[in-house]
Amino acid sequence: MAEFTTQPPLPAHVALAVVFQVRAGVLDVLLWERARDPFRGMWSLPGGTLAPEETLETSILRHLATKVDVREVAHLEQLGTWSEPPRHPERWELATAYLGLVPLGLDPSVPPDTRWHPVEDLPATAFDHGSIVLAGRERLRGKLSYSNIGFALAPDGFTLAELRDVYEAALGYEVSATNLKRVLLRRGAIEPVGKTKAHGPAGGRPAEVYRFCSRRFEVTDPFAVLRPPTP
Amino acid sequence: MAEFTTQPPLPAHVALAVVFQVRAGVLDVLLWERARDPFRGMWSLPGGTLAPEETLETSILRHLATKVDVREVAHLEQLGTWSEPPRHPERWELATAYLGLVPLGLDPSVPPDTRWHPVEDLPATAFDHGSIVLAGRERLRGKLSYSNIGFALAPDGFTLAELRDVYEAALGYEVSATNLKRVLLRRGAIEPVGKTKAHGPAGGRPAEVYRFCSRRFEVTDPFAVLRPPTP
């Protein structure tokens, strides 16, 4: 809270986005190939500097608008602020990262210098962006367990097999469609939409179509333990 | 990632700390009374501007050192970054807030212009600091349920009645010492230390003394639901 007699130096501040989408059954992150130094040719998170009169959230939405259609980002939340001085080799720069989720099936047109990369197999990344991506995945994994955040990775209507594939890609382990359905139904997170979806080429029973009841973030399992007394 | 031809304006950046301690059975937050405008006479979070070569975490620790003995802050974690332009009436300033926890029983000497205030009964707060305090309490409440974070609010050795009081103050509802003990024992979060503590003035069975097995933050209940397959 000190006031200054001389003007202190100020750090630059950028907003970054860790945008995830399940593509081809794999959790991918959107990365941008740097055209100039530092880290020329390496891959970095999309984003850019904060402008006056902007919040960090509007700033990252503005920067994303040039990479992805913003309407396709179904969920956006702040991940954290990275401030280690050596994170940028040339200047003093803080970065506030956001986690963004794009539903399965959409294929936003992205500029030629951006590409989706599997989180499990990241290329060489610029700055500390590799660890920021992993922090985003941890946040996503946690929230998949106790919230309805799956809505932001799933398409509008989906079969339970499709939803299971989304959860498996994000969580990195096998999920049972049978039990996933019961967990999400009991919590009132998903509901049947009343239609069925055509079977695969080799036949099979048509699958029921479900949807998330709400497409806004909600905590569905608020007190895992230590819940308040019942009456 | 735009590079600039003209130098853009930069926001100031402060680190703030939401420091909680259970005092007299109530969750308190450390606030500082502003001596000058804006918000003269109102209460604000301790903190200050970021200096070059500092991380946000070392910065807030440095600022706290003048208010609280840093060794008494048993846990510190980043809460988030607030960036709404109108949050400061006079200048463009971002604030990254940290959550700090001080164990029960310590009574750090604080400067005369700082004071502990019950979170349930906050005075008029400067800037957006009131909502930052409440965000800190929400973070704390969530983590009490699925981690060992209670170690940072509890003294080194404690009886289960004392620990229950700490949890009740932080959570805001009644907690059963009986069940709290079994939950934390089963998870391996606490252990008996082998001694007993003297009873109150009206007699009563002496209580066993427990301690947290680890005094570093650990997630003790990682997958509340959707846990990976057992084998």
Added chain:
DNA sequence: ACAAAAGTGTTGTTACTACACCCATGG
């Protein structure tokens, strides 16, 4: 003996996992 405080035992419940089994469709 009795009050006070702490600890234990026991029952019931919920929300899961795991797995066997049943249903609908195409070839």
Added chain:
DNA sequence: CCATGGGTGTAGTAACAACACTTTTGT
């Protein structure tokens, strides 16, 4: 009629809440 994929039924279980009961102390 069988392969394929989706759905249902059910048993087992871990982790908890609630509450009655017991133990250890002081007065």
